[in-house]
Amino acid sequence: MGAIRYNFERVNSIAGDRPVLAVVKADGYGHGAVQISRTLLGAGAHGLAVAYLEEALEIREAGISAPVIVLFGLPADKVSYCFDYNLTPVVWSVEQASALSGEATRRSSSITLHIKIDTGMGRLGLHPGEAVESIVRIIDMPGLAVEGILSHFSDADLASADVADAQLELFRSVDSKLQDRGIRIRFRHMANSAAVISFRASLLDMVRPGLMLYGYNPVPEQSDLDLRPAMTVKSTVISVKRVPTGTPVSYGRTFCTKRESLIATMAAGYADGFSTALSNRGRVIVRGKIAPVVGRVCMDLAMLDVTEVDGVSVGDKVTLIGEEAGHGCWADAMAGLAGTIPYEILTSIGKRVTRVYQ
Numbered sequence: 298m299g300a301i302r303y304n305f306e307r308v309n310s311i312a313g314d315r316p317v318l319a320v321v322k323a324d325g326y327g328h329g330a331v332q333i334s335r336t337l338l339g340a341g342a343h344g345l346a347v348a349y350l351e352e353a354l355e356i357r358e359a360g361i362s363a364p365v366i367v368l369f370g371l372p373a374d375k376v377s378y379c380f381d382y383n384l385t386p387v388v389w390s391v392e393q394a395s396a397l398s399g400e401a402t403r404r405s406s407s408i409t410l411h412i413k414i415d416t417g418m419g420r421l422g423l424h425p426g427e428a429v430e431s432i433v434r435i436i437d438m439p440g441l442a443v444e445g446i447l448s449h450f451s452d453a454d455l456a457s458a459d460v461a462d463a464q465l466e467l468f469r470s471v472d473s474k475l476q477d478r479g480i481r482i483r484f485r486h487m488a489n490s491a492a493v494i495s496f497r498a499s500l501l502d503m504v505r506p507g508l509m510l511y512g513y514n515p516v517p518e519q520s521d522l523d524l525r526p527a528m529t530v531k532s533t534v535i536s537v538k539r540v541p542t543g544t545p546v547s548y549g550r551t552f553c554t555k556r557e558s559l560i561a562t563m564a565a566g567y568a569d570g571f572s573t574a575l576s577n578r579g580r581v582i583v584r585g586k587i588a589p590v591v592g593r594v595c596m597d598l599a600m601l602d603v604t605e606v607d608g609v610s611v612g613d614k615v616t617l618i619g620e621e622a623g624h625g626c627w628a629d630a631m632a633g634l635a636g637t638i639p640y641e642i643l644t645s646i647g648k649r650v651t652r653v654y655q
């Protein structure tokens with residue numbers, strides 16, 4: 298957990314006094330939401346952001362009482378959970394707010410919420426053209442305390458500065474129209490990891506990073522930012538065999554040995570998050586040496602060419618994600634080989650992979 302604390306400090310050093318809303322959705326990006334949440338809150342995070350109600354309930358049931366924002370809303374028949382578990386929903390329509398207000402009135406209670414504005418992601422959020430009127434209506438509803446407005450950048454790496462600028466500008470214009478009507482929202486937030494790293498103007502009142510907390514930098518050009526990947530993933534060699542030239546390996550025989558080879562089988566496959574896209578492309582570390590994945594990755598197993606690795610035997614550890622003897626196999630490089638993004642690599646690590654925290 299040292300890496301998580303260290304990365305949080307990097308966020309903090311940029312965010313300054315701004316509260317950090319740590320994104321721990323998708324089981325803390327595959328790392329384990331409850332453990333990660335405890336560590337981040339212990340390090341000073343203001344609150345947690347999850348995607349769905351079930352994730353919020355897991356956090357509450359673990360006894361965590363910090364603010365939890367449910368980013369992607371609640372089904373209409375589940376609004377009561379927000380009150381029972383003191384959750385902060387994000388809403389993006391007058392109807393959603395009205396359902397919360399109705400429940401608040403029934404209970405003679407109130408609820409804190411944030412309102413999402415779509416500044417260009419084309420996903421969730423009020424259209425900027427209707428946002429001001431809708432927010433005014435929501436604020437007037439009984440039992441609702443609008444604590445925040447938020448938006449989300451449409452580039453996880455902020456690749457286009459122009460697009461990011463325009464999104465921030467739209468967000469600001471909604472905010473300034475609200476201010477013209479005498480409405481001042483406490484937390485205005487947009488900044489994902491890439492924005493924290495490379496777009497200081499967008500830090501606003503609160504930052505909302507995910508990926509960088511887990512040690513990956515979505516803005517590779519900003520390489521001076523020292524982050525520490527928090528997750529290492531290891532498997533075990535369960536078979537080693539010497540095979541002659543011309544031996545096909547795995548389903549579909551997509552690999553055939555071109556020399557006498559030593560083939561190791563490791564106890565991890567796509568069900569563990571080691572994607573089939575790594576078939577004949579992936580690289581792992583065995584006995585301090587890089588070993589290529591050969592043949593198709595199976596559900597529970599993958600084969601490695603360990604011909605060049607001395608002394609491989611059953612029981613040896615295999616590093617899928619991590620560092621050994623100066624070799625790094627990290628999720629961003631793995632994502633490059635698999636044609637995906639580090640987010641997907643991390644969040645795909647399967648349930649049956651035991652999480653050990655140290």
Ligand SMILES: Cc1ncc(COP(=O)(O)O)c(C=O)c1O
Nearest residue numbers: 320449453489490505506507508
């Ligand atoms: C709404 C929202 N905010 C913040 C984040 C965090 O983004 P990142 O992990 O790139 O920092 C995400 C991630 O997907 C998100 O969906």
